[in-house]
Amino acid sequence: MSTQFPIIDCHTHIGRLPGIVGEVVTAEDLAYICKHENVRYMLVSSASATTVGQHAATQEVVEMLTSSNPGEPRQLGGMLWVNPHDPSWAEDLSIAAAHSFHGIKIHPVLDHYAVSRAALDDVFAAARAQGWPILTHTDVDGTPMDAAAYEPLIQTYPDVILILAHLRWGAIPLVKRYDNVYVDTTYMDPVTVEIGVDALGPDRILFGTDAAEGFEIGRPPARVRPPRSYAGLIAELQGRSIPDAALEKILYTNARDLFNLSF
Numbered sequence: 001m002s003t004q005f006p007i008i009d010c011h012t013h014i015g016r017l018p019g020i021v022g023e024v025v026t027a028e029d030l031a032y033i034c035k036h037e038n039v040r041y042m043l044v045s046s047a048s049a050t051t052v053g054q055h056a057a058t059q060e061v062v063e064m065l066t067s068s069n070p071g072e073p074r075q076l077g078g079m080l081w082v083n084p085h086d087p088s089w090a091e092d093l094s095i096a097a098a099h100s101f102h103g104i105k106i107h108p109v110l111d112h113y114a115v116s117r118a119a120l121d122d123v124f125a126a127a128r129a130q131g132w133p134i135l136t137h138t139d140v141d142g143t144p145m146d147a148a149a150y151e152p153l154i155q156t157y158p159d160v161i162l163i164l165a166h167l168r169w170g171a172i173p174l175v176k177r178y179d180n181v182y183v184d185t186t187y188m189d190p191v192t193v194e195i196g197v198d199a200l201g202p203d204r205i206l207f208g209t210d211a212a213e214g215f216e217i218g219r220p221p222a223r224v225r226p227p228r229s230y231a232g233l234i235a236e237l238q239g240r241s242i243p244d245a246a247l248e249k250i251l252y253t254n255a256r257d258l259f260n261l262s263f
Contacts, residue, residue: 011208015048114144202246
C-alpha cells in the first residue's frame with residue numbers, strides 16, 4: 001500500500017541486527033520497501049557496526065551505494081555508523097566522504113558507552129569538519145545515554161546538527177532551547193508524536209522507522225515481528241489530527257532540506 005505523501009525515512013538500517021544470529025537486512029530488502037510503499041529515499045546505516053565491526057559495516061553501505069542499478073532513481077543514501085570504542089573508527093571517514101554519505105549514526109546503548117564529551121568530542125568534531133548531521137539513539141530518560149546527556153555536546157558544537165532519535169520527553173526542551181537539535185518519530189506511538197508536534201511545531205521533527213522489522217520485504221523474516229507499513233504508520237498520525245501540511249514537513253520536507261537532498 002502506498003501513501004499520498006512523499007516520504008524520506010531518516011533512520012533505517014541494513015546489516016546484521018543484534019538480538020538473533022543470522023538476522024540480516026539487505027539493501028534489496030529496503031529497495032523492495034521503497035518500491036512497494038512509495039518511499040522516495042532512505043538514509044541507511046549498517047547495524048553490523050555493533051554486531052560485526054565498524055569497518056565491515058561501512059563496506060556494506062558502500063556496496064549498497066555502488067551496486068545500485070544506475071538506471072533507477074537513487075533511493076538509498078549512506079550514513080556512517082561510528083563506534084568510538086573502535087580505535088580505527090576515523091579511518092572510515094574518508095571512505096564515507098568519497099561515497100557521499102550524508103551523516104553519522106551513533107548508538108551508545110548498543111555500543112556500550114555513556115554519553116559524554118570525552119566519549120564523543122572527536123566524533124562531533126569529525127561531523128563538523130564534514131558538514132554532516134549526527135543521528136543518535138537516545139535511551140529512556142534518566143540513563144547515561146538519555147537526551148539530556150547530550151547538552152554539553154550541543155553547546156560545544158552549535159554548528160553540528162543533532163537528531164535525537166525516538167522523541168523522548170527529555171529531548172523536547174533541548175529542541176526548544178537549541179537551533180541545531182531535532183528529533184525523529186522512530187518507534188514512537190502516535191500520541192507522543194502528536195504531543196511533540198504540539199510542543200515543537202512540525203519543523204524540527206523527522207520521520208524514521210529504524211530496522212525493517214515488521215515490514216513486508218518479499219521474503220520470510222528471520223524473526224516474526226508485529227506487522228508495520230508506512231501507510232499504517234502515517235494513518236495513525238492522521239488519526240491524531242496532525243494536519244497534512246505538518247505531516248508533509250515531518251515525512252519529507254524537513255529531511256530533504258536538512259540533508260541537502262537534491263530532489
